[in-house]
Amino acid sequence: MYSEKVMEHFNNPHNVGVIEDADGVGEVGNPVCGDVMKITIKVDDDRLTDIKFQTLGCGAAIATSSIITEMARGKTLEDAARITKQEVADELGGLPPAKMHCSVLATDGLKVAIDDYLTQHGREPLGEPLISSDPNFDPHAETHDDACDL
Amino acid sequence: MMHRMDRSVYMDYAATTPVDPRVTDAMLPYLTEHFGNPNSLYTLGRDAYRALESARESIAAGVGAQPQELVFTGCGTESDNSALIGISQMAAERKSRRHIVVSAFEHHAVLHPAEWLAKNGFDLTIVSPRADGVVHPGDLRAALRDDTALVSVMAANNEIGTIQPLAELAEAAHERGALFHTDAVQALGKIPFDVSEVGVDAASFSAHKIYGPKGAGVLYLKKGTPFRPLLMGGGQEFKKRSGTQNVAGAVAFAKALELMLAEQADEAERLSALRDRVVGGVLDGIANTRLNGTGPKLPGYANLIMLGCEGESMLLQLDSKGIAVSTGSACSSGSLEPSHVLLAIGCPAEEAHGSLRVTLGRFTTDEDVDRFLEVLPPIVERLRSMNPLYERMYGA
Numbered sequence: 200m201y202s203e204k205v206m207e208h209f210n211n212p213h214n215v216g217v218i219e220d221a222d223g224v225g226e227v228g229n230p231v232c233g234d235v236m237k238i239t240i241k242v243d244d245d246r247l248t249d250i251k252f253q254t255l256g257c258g259a260a261i262a263t264s265s266i267i268t269e270m271a272r273g274k275t276l277e278d279a280a281r282i283t284k285q286e287v288a289d290e291l292g293g294l295p296p297a298k299m300h301c302s303v304l305a306t307d308g309l310k311v312a313i314d315d316y317l318t319q320h321g322r323e324p325l326g327e328p329l330i331s332s333d334p335n336f337d338p339h340a341e342t343h344d345d346a347c348d349l
Numbered sequence: 350m351m352h353r354m355d356r357s358v359y360m361d362y363a364a365t366t367p368v369d370p371r372v373t374d375a376m377l378p379y380l381t382e383h384f385g386n387p388n389s390l391y392t393l394g395r396d397a398y399r400a401l402e403s404a405r406e407s408i409a410a411g412v413g414a415q416p417q418e419l420v421f422t423g424c425g426t427e428s429d430n431s432a433l434i435g436i437s438q439m440a441a442e443r444k445s446r447r448h449i450v451v452s453a454f455e456h457h458a459v460l461h462p463a464e465w466l467a468k469n470g471f472d473l474t475i476v477s478p479r480a481d482g483v484v485h486p487g488d489l490r491a492a493l494r495d496d497t498a499l500v501s502v503m504a505a506n507n508e509i510g511t512i513q514p515l516a517e518l519a520e521a522a523h524e525r526g527a528l529f530h531t532d533a534v535q536a537l538g539k540i541p542f543d544v545s546e547v548g549v550d551a552a553s554f555s556a557h558k559i560y561g562p563k564g565a566g567v568l569y570l571k572k573g574t575p576f577r578p579l580l581m582g583g584g585q586e587f588k589k590r591s592g593t594q595n596v597a598g599a600v601a602f603a604k605a606l607e608l609m610l611a612e613q614a615d616e617a618e619r620l621s622a623l624r625d626r627v628v629g630g631v632l633d634g635i636a637n638t639r640l641n642g643t644g645p646k647l648p649g650y651a652n653l654i655m656l657g658c659e660g661e662s663m664l665l666q667l668d669s670k671g672i673a674v675s676t677g678s679a680c681s682s683g684s685l686e687p688s689h690v691l692l693a694i695g696c697p698a699e700e701a702h703g704s705l706r707v708t709l710g711r712f713t714t715d716e717d718v719d720r721f722l723e724v725l726p727p728i729v730e731r732l733r734s735m736n737p738l739y740e741r742m743y744g745a
Contacts, residue, residue, distance in 0.1 A: 237737030
């Protein structure tokens with residue numbers, strides 16, 4: 200069910216850990232839902248110079264966390280905050296429909312860390328909408344396998 | 350004996366089992382030379398018929414039923430669906446009873462037809478098991494009504510392995526004039542199970558959980574139990590399940606059950622010892638772990654929680670080391686809810702996400718348990734080190 204690239208990033212995740220003197224921190228998710236991500240960033244001249252993550256979650260949650268650190272490194276804050284869940288999934292060679300919501304955790308975590316940095320420096324946060332905290336976010340939306348309602 | 354990959358360790362016997370070579374030997378002739386349709390009148394058909402009926406007699410003797418009380422079906426799910434819908438609808442028609450009761454940790458093959466009935470004219474009451482993983486007869490009594498048509502409680506739970514007090518539960522149902530069905534798919538052959546001793550009206554069985562092939566099920570329907578068939582057609586199986594019978598599957602089922610019963614006592618002892626090693630090794634060797642369900646359990650079943658780890662990640666990491674287990678985490682199921690079984694016994698969702706179900710069976714060895722206990726701790730440690738909340742939630 201998982202692509203080779205997902206398994207590669209799950210088995211050997213890149214940039215695991217915590218940057219001790221981080222410029223920004225983002226923590227999203229909830230253990231009741233089974234996934235939590237914490238992302239720490241270093242910023243230089245409005246570019247992400249270093250990113251590390253810690254994630255509690257399934258294979259897809261760990262793989263999307265890993266790949267987004269690679270995708271975002273070197274990007275400007277604005278570009279990094281606009282990485283979409285689809286781009287994350289595409290970079291991994293696709294995700295099973297039931298796992299698409301996992302990539303939301305990664306993109307949201309990064310947005311929160313970037314806005315944390317901006318706020319700490321007295322600047323306007325980018326305010327890119329957080330999908331996972333949107334009350335209308337339906338993680339089931341892209342799954343079609345609910346046989347319960349036959 | 351078995352075709353096993355080098356160093357591969359299968360610990361998911363509750364999901365399915367490999368077909369025992371003795372079972373394959375028994376069934377193969379009914380796929381090849383004795384291929385006849387048991388409903389045909391010529392010799393080939395009569396040979397197949399005799400094999401089918403002899404399998405029926407053998408299984409009936411194994412579960413304490415009369416041969417004509419057994420209906421061959423396509424799988425355990427079909428047996429469950431047929432019992433729930435077939436009995437409830439007929440009982441409603443004949444006796445105007447329109448209430449059904451099921452336990453909260455039934456297999457979905459029972460829960461979903463129960464929910465379907467609830468949308469189609471029936472009242473449904475769901476009884477929760479307690480934290481010990483057992484449905485208590487008093488709790489069932491409180492749920493029963495004068496118009497209860499059918500109660501369904503499994504003989505043993507498929508995720509935590511807890512054995513249910515079936516005789517008392519069936520008695521409680523009968524006191525109120527309700528019929529009692531049990532999904533005995535997990536229990537069959539592993540513990541003594543006799544339909545007349547426990548006094549059930551219907552029971553579901555499946556071959557592939559007892560070293561038989563997939564695609565062979567049985568539904569026990571006590572003589573006189575109201576029933577409307579789900580499959581209609583040629584009227585096979587006493588008009589209770591139309592469709593040409595899976596003769597090879599029936600022969601295999603009978604052989605598989607015969608072996609289970611012959612080896613039951615020894616296997617129960619061997620598998621309980623192996624299970625105790627798994628449980629002891631995990632609880633003593635890994636901090637912040639616990640066992641689900643304190644009630645009596647099927648031999649070889651253990652459902653363990655590794656706090657601060659997510660089940661699918663553990664499963665995939667174990668798989669990369671050649672070990673197959675299952676989990677009750679949400680992520681493994683395609684839904685976002687963790688196991689309904691674990692939630693039903695009061696396990697908090699954040700803990701249920703970290704569950705591992707380890708089920709041992711006929712081909713499990715001491716070396717398999719050694720390997721599991723060697724491979725698991727570093728996986729748990731690694732996943733916990735990646736969990737941003739682990740120290741905060743569970744640290745010393």
